[in-house]
Amino acid sequence: xxxxxxxxxxxSSIRVWRWVTVSGHNVALYLSLGVILVYCAxxxxxxxxxxxxxxxxxxxxxxPPDATHLLGTNxxxxxxxSRLIWGTRATxxxxxxxxxxxxxxxxxxxxxxxxxxxxxxxxVMRFVDVMMTIPAFPLLLVVTIFFRPGIYVTAVIMGLFGxxxxxxIIRSQVLTLAVSDFVVGTKALGAGDGYIMxxxxxxNILPLVGVKFVTSAQHFMLVGIGLGxxxxxxxxxxxxGQMIERASQNGGIILGLWWWLIPPGxxxxxxxxxxxxxxxxxEERINPRFQVMRV
Amino acid sequence: xxxxxxxxxxxxxxxxxGISVTIMFAILHxxxxxxxxxxLEAIYTIAPPEVVEAYNHAxxxxxxxxxxxxxxxxGVLQGDWGYSLSYSRPVLxxxxxxxxxxxxxxLPATVLSAIVGIVIGAYSGWKRGSKADIALLNxxxxxxxxxxxxxxxVILIIFAFYLGFFPLGGYVSLSxxxxxxxxxxxxxxxxLPIFTLxxxxxxxxYYLMRNSMLMTAGEDYIVTARSKGxxxxxxxxxxxxxxxxxxxxxxxxxxCARMLAGSIFVETVFSWPGLGMLTYEAIEVRDFPLLQGIxxxxxxxxxxxxxxxDMIYPFIDPRVEVGS
Numbered sequence: 001x002x003x004x005x006x007x008x009x010x011x012s013s014i015r016v017w018r019w020v021t022v023s024g025h026n027v028a029l030y031l032s033l034g035v036i037l038v039y040c041a042x043x044x045x046x047x048x049x050x051x052x053x054x055x056x057x058x059x060x061x062x063x064p065p066d067a068t069h070l071l072g073t074n075x076x077x078x079x080x081x082s083r084l085i086w087g088t089r090a091t092x093x094x095x096x097x098x099x100x101x102x103x104x105x106x107x108x109x110x111x112x113x114x115x116x117x118x119x120x121x122x123x124v125m126r127f128v129d130v131m132m133t134i135p136a137f138p139l140l141l142v143v144t145i146f147f148r149p150g151i152y153v154t155a156v157i158m159g160l161f162g163x164x165x166x167x168x169i170i171r172s173q174v175l176t177l178a179v180s181d182f183v184v185g186t187k188a189l190g191a192g193d194g195y196i197m198x199x200x201x202x203x204n205i206l207p208l209v210g211v212k213f214v215t216s217a218q219h220f221m222l223v224g225i226g227l228g229x230x231x232x233x234x235x236x237x238x239x240x241g242q243m244i245e246r247a248s249q250n251g252g253i254i255l256g257l258w259w260w261l262i263p264p265g266x267x268x269x270x271x272x273x274x275x276x277x278x279x280x281x282x283e284e285r286i287n288p289r290f291q292v293m294r295v
Numbered sequence: 296x297x298x299x300x301x302x303x304x305x306x307x308x309x310x311x312x313g314i315s316v317t318i319m320f321a322i323l324h325x326x327x328x329x330x331x332x333x334x335l336e337a338i339y340t341i342a343p344p345e346v347v348e349a350y351n352h353a354x355x356x357x358x359x360x361x362x363x364x365x366x367x368x369x370g371v372l373q374g375d376w377g378y379s380l381s382y383s384r385p386v387l388x389x390x391x392x393x394x395x396x397x398x399x400x401x402l403p404a405t406v407l408s409a410i411v412g413i414v415i416g417a418y419s420g421w422k423r424g425s426k427a428d429i430a431l432l433n434x435x436x437x438x439x440x441x442x443x444x445x446x447x448x449v450i451l452i453i454f455a456f457y458l459g460f461f462p463l464g465g466y467v468s469l470s471x472x473x474x475x476x477x478x479x480x481x482x483x484x485x486x487l488p489i490f491t492l493x494x495x496x497x498x499x500x501y502y503l504m505r506n507s508m509l510m511t512a513g514e515d516y517i518v519t520a521r522s523k524g525x526x527x528x529x530x531x532x533x534x535x536x537x538x539x540x541x542x543x544x545x546x547x548x549x550x551c552a553r554m555l556a557g558s559i560f561v562e563t564v565f566s567w568p569g570l571g572m573l574t575y576e577a578i579e580v581r582d583f584p585l586l587q588g589i590x591x592x593x594x595x596x597x598x599x600x601x602x603x604x605d606m607i608y609p610f611i612d613p614r615v616e617v618g619s
């Protein structure tokens with residue numbers, strides 16, 4: 001497992017270095033989990049934390065940060081800090097709901113294809129291949145513009161269109177499980193296919209599914225906020241993409257109003273980084289051989 | 296075998312394109328509100344029913360659904376992709392014109408990220424667990440976590456706005472009006488968008504290459520090469536990389552789809568007149584026919600990229616003949 005190039009002497013310093021980085025499982029894992037939980041708490045308690053109504057005019061427009069408006073106000077005189085806090089909700093909903101939909105879909109398809117194998121597998125995988133050729137993001141754009149769905153429907157659509165790439169990973173894992181002794185044994189005992197898939201195969205791939213869920217959540221968060229950035233987010237909500245768009249279109253760049261432009265982007269980057277880190281550390285823990293390919 | 300493979304490949308490609316077209320048709324048909332009514336509302340406040348009916352008849356919207364579907368399908372295949380509302384030109388013309396400008400960004404960005412991604416990914420995977428590997432890995436995780444639109448904005452602000460090294464946007468300077476388009480001028484405009492797209496796409500190739508390298512490093516022939524007394528760099532670049540990069544090459548085609556999505560944001564931020572910014576414009580003015588055209592051309596683009604990767608594969612791996 002170890003690279004040949006690392007000398008024993010080098011290892012001790014690496015161990016220290018690792019402690020604070022990704023490969024040192026613990027710190028990375030718990031730190032990123034901590035960040036994710038903090039975001040969840042902010043989303044949950046947004047009404048308590050935010051000092052102002054995110055849509056209300058709460059002062060003079062384009063005010064710089066001060067004690068009442070921690071991050072100043074935007075061109076509509078809305079409190080940027082409050083909008084930032086409320087925006088957490090939209091971000092988490094888009095990410096986690098989208099990921100849930102795609103992971104459930106991938107898991108079901110992957111288990112069925114891998115378990116039955118043969119013709120079923122062939123047909124399913126060819127279908128996945130074909131669907132992967134259709135660019136998910138432009139398709140998502142078209143559908144969102146035509147149907148103007150709310151945030152929940154958007155998240156579901158996102159999960160349906162953008163999720164299929166996980167099928168391959170899950171299926172390949174199930175393929176090996178399906179011919180393993182305990183599955184063959186259970187089959188010999190007369191257990192039904194549904195029972196084996198649900199009770200024996202699913203628990204074995206759950207860690208993999210979990211990692212996939214976290215990476216998907218990160219992906220869909222970025223995509224969902226991207227929709228807001230393109231001006232087709234849910235107008236009834238505050239989301240960070242809409243905030244970035246507003247700031248960049250209405251003078252945030254030209255006037256150099258960093259407190260308007262930087263915080264939403266930074267907020268996305270931090271949660272996205274936490275999820276990526278968490279997924280990586282978790283994956284290393286469950287799967288030291290890195291069998292999961294990330295694209 | 297070879298012919299069968301090519302035919303199968305073409306069949307799948309056609310299927311993917313067909314599904315795209317079908318989805319487009321379904322969306323058109325099931326969208327809330329009536330297409331004609333919406334279109335006519337630009338002229339009338341409330342469209343008179345007889346006008347709506349006349350239009351429906353003129354466009355064949357009163358015919359059976361299946362007939363409409365096939366006439367739509369045949370139209371698409373004949374190059375009739377509809378008429379852009381905002382450009383007042385056939386969609387296919389607009390889309391093809393913009394595709395060229397997108398390729399000006401995508402091709403260099405793809406080549407650059409493939410080369411850099413493969414090289415540093417290989418090195419990182421080879422030196423697994425070393426400081427260099429961990430630093431690279433963390434750097435890449437960090438880079439991948441930054442949303443592309445945000446990255447583009449920050450790069451624009453730093454390099455174009457504050458440092459002034461590059462123009463703020465567009466594809467040529469105003470002087471092009473007098474002197475014509477100067478390739479050097481276009482390149483200085485393209486530099487930042489290409490760089491952003493490169494950063495956006497290099498992480499994916501790096502991950503794959505690193506993972507692939509981790510697998511390869513344990514193979515027997517690597518041990519053999521080592522026992523022959525070859526030095527480390529020779530084994531790495533002559534033996535390991537050549538094998539480890541194979542899966543990566545196929546994934547570069549998939550990467551193209553991701554790049555297309557990324558280019559929507561990058562082009563919008565840098566006002567680059569390609570497909571991405573066209574998408575943004577079409578969204579802003581709700582130019583439905585144009586959006587469909589964009590989706591179709593994007594699908595075609597990914598299909599072509601996939602076929603391209605398949606064709607390149609045998610050149611990189613002499614053991615593989617096309618289709619085997």
